[in-house]
Amino acid sequence: PDLFAPERRNSIGFDLHHTPTLDAVDKAREAFQEHQWNATRLLATDAAPLATAPVTNPSTPEDNPGTVAPASATDAEVAMASATPWTAPAAERATILNAAADLYEAHHGELFALLAREAGKSLPDCVAELREAVDFLRYYAANIPDAEPAGTFTCISPWNFPLAIFSGQIAAALAVGNAVLAKPAEQTPLIAHRAVQLLHEAGVPRDVLQLLPGGGELGARLTSDPRISGVAFTGSTATALKIRAAMAHNLRPGAPLIAETGGLNAMIVDSTALPEQAVQSIIESAFQSAGQRCSALRCLYLQEDIADDVLTMLMGAMDALQVGDPWHISTDCGPVIDEIAHRGIADHIAVARADGHVLKEMATPEQGTFIAPTLIKVSGIGDLEREIFGPVLHVARFKAQDLDRVIDDINATGYGLTFGLHTRIDDRVQHVTDAIHAGNIYVNRNQIGAIVGSQPFGGEGLSGTGPKAGGPNYMSRFCAPDRQSTND
Ligand code: NAD
Numbered sequence: 001p002d003l004f005a006p007e008r009r010n011s012i013g014f015d016l017h018h019t020p021t022l023d024a025v026d027k028a029r030e031a032f033q034e035h036q037w038n039a040t041r042l043l044a045t046d047a048a049p050l051a052t053a054p055v056t057n058p059s060t061p062e063d064n065p066g067t068v069a070p071a072s073a074t075d076a077e078v079a080m081a082s083a084t085p086w087t088a089p090a091a092e093r094a095t096i097l098n099a100a101a102d103l104y105e106a107h108h109g110e111l112f113a114l115l116a117r118e119a120g121k122s123l124p125d126c127v128a129e130l131r132e133a134v135d136f137l138r139y140y141a142a143n144i145p146d147a148e149p150a151g152t153f154t155c156i157s158p159w160n161f162p163l164a165i166f167s168g169q170i171a172a173a174l175a176v177g178n179a180v181l182a183k184p185a186e187q188t189p190l191i192a193h194r195a196v197q198l199l200h201e202a203g204v205p206r207d208v209l210q211l212l213p214g215g216g217e218l219g220a221r222l223t224s225d226p227r228i229s230g231v232a233f234t235g236s237t238a239t240a241l242k243i244r245a246a247m248a249h250n251l252r253p254g255a256p257l258i259a260e261t262g263g264l265n266a267m268i269v270d271s272t273a274l275p276e277q278a279v280q281s282i283i284e285s286a287f288q289s290a291g292q293r294c295s296a297l298r299c300l301y302l303q304e305d306i307a308d309d310v311l312t313m314l315m316g317a318m319d320a321l322q323v324g325d326p327w328h329i330s331t332d333c334g335p336v337i338d339e340i341a342h343r344g345i346a347d348h349i350a351v352a353r354a355d356g357h358v359l360k361e362m363a364t365p366e367q368g369t370f371i372a373p374t375l376i377k378v379s380g381i382g383d384l385e386r387e388i389f390g391p392v393l394h395v396a397r398f399k400a401q402d403l404d405r406v407i408d409d410i411n412a413t414g415y416g417l418t419f420g421l422h423t424r425i426d427d428r429v430q431h432v433t434d435a436i437h438a439g440n441i442y443v444n445r446n447q448i449g450a451i452v453g454s455q456p457f458g459g460e461g462l463s464g465t466g467p468k469a470g471g472p473n474y475m476s477r478f479c480a481p482d483r484q485s486t487n488d
Helices: 019-030 073-082 090-106 108-119 123-142 164-176 189-202 216-222 237-250 275-291 304-319 339-354 400-412 426-435 474-478
Strands: 037-039 053-055 066-068 152-156 179-183 209-211 230-234 257-260 265-269 297-303 358-360 374-377 392-398 418-422 440-443
Touching: 019 108, 037 189, 066 189, 073 179, 073 216, 090 108, 090 123, 090 164, 090 189, 108 123, 108 189, 123 164, 152 164, 152 216, 164 179, 164 189, 164 230, 164 474, 179 216, 189 209, 216 237, 230 237, 230 474, 237 257, 257 474, 265 275, 265 400, 275 297, 275 304, 275 392, 275 418, 297 304, 297 400, 304 358, 304 374, 304 392, 339 358, 339 374, 339 392, 392 400, 400 426, 418 426, 426 440
Parallel strands: 037 066, 152 179, 152 230, 179 209, 230 257, 265 297, 265 418, 297 392, 374 392, 418 440
Antiparallel strands: 053 066, 358 374
């Protein structure tokens, strides 16, 4: 393939180490530091205003970035009845999606302010998220398959990538020519609303792309109606299973569910690894975005011979992490998304503390839903009963002769999203990566931040159905089934 072809070019984003760039980005976002946004449903036709509720800033309880008016059951009905596939030719759809990508970039100041104030994202996270969103739009625009659209797709997204995942699902569905009903996570309606406004401004017709802010009940309604042809879902494994059951009862047989779900992600560091490289990778994988990435490292396996040295370095590196308001450029670790998430993570740490298993804790700001990076000792990944979606890293030790048992334990979780390996033995790279069941495997680097187009992202087992997002096969599931190869 031509590595420099336009469809392979990724957004260059903003280099925050370049002071003039950082100053310009800071200024662009400052204009929105006190801005108020209002999220409401965006349907094919205008509808009467609805009752609103305030949206909160997870790091600063006294800051309300705006209000949301959740869509009603009637709105869902209206949206499903008026959803219209996008009949414009593929080249025109691509031009409009590319125009939307340009608009996203042009509005970076506003989007960064929204991501910080509504989702608690640090500035480096904001830059990475905008790049990914733009990459999805351009990548799908450049790779539209020659096929019919499935019909109407419901796209349901999580709060942890409220711009990138939200836009990626929609872009793939739209590129193929589907009508889209987009239901963002209830925690992040403002970003979704602004994104859909920009997509409309770029030229996506309003009856083709409709926005319905709301929670799980609305999501259930939009995934269990026979007028829906398929569902793209990213979120927890538990919700994916509910959606699958609802679809099986109500939708036509074979209606696609593209589910990208949770993980219990491990990393193995053996005694030949470069400790500095491993520690940097561990810090980024476990604590960047306050651990609120589906790809984040949850269970670190250190080979016994080097475990003490690596842990000493790791704890030193943790001391240098700044936990606080994500608006500040020096912040490494912002808040977790809301009080419910905070309680769940804090309870998990409290149990470990009572058992004497906490290896390291740090201070947190008094206000806001902060959890500081925490290390917890475990005997193995089997001790983790569930995905802890925050900056909590579990650490186990293993002996060289037990490597295959460790691999078996990791596979036995049933999840298979990301996996990291640090070693300087080539044969071991081959052996471990052959044996591990995970969608995305990273060697001698961190295990987060897959790049659209070059590192298609998605898991296996309990972590997702495939095909991988940002890869060549993703859009095939948004197409109508090939009539010759099915009994439709
Ligand atoms: P969640 O499952 O609670 O919610 C996700 C979305 O589903 C939200 O929009 C929610 O309103 C909706 N929803 C809830 N119940 C529903 C129902 N019965 N029917 C239809 N929709 C319903 O997940 P979350 O807490 O928002 O996100 C965090 C989870 O997402 C973690 O498990 C994380 O690992 C996962 N995730 C996975 C990926 C990936 O690519 N594999 C990426 C990001 C996040």
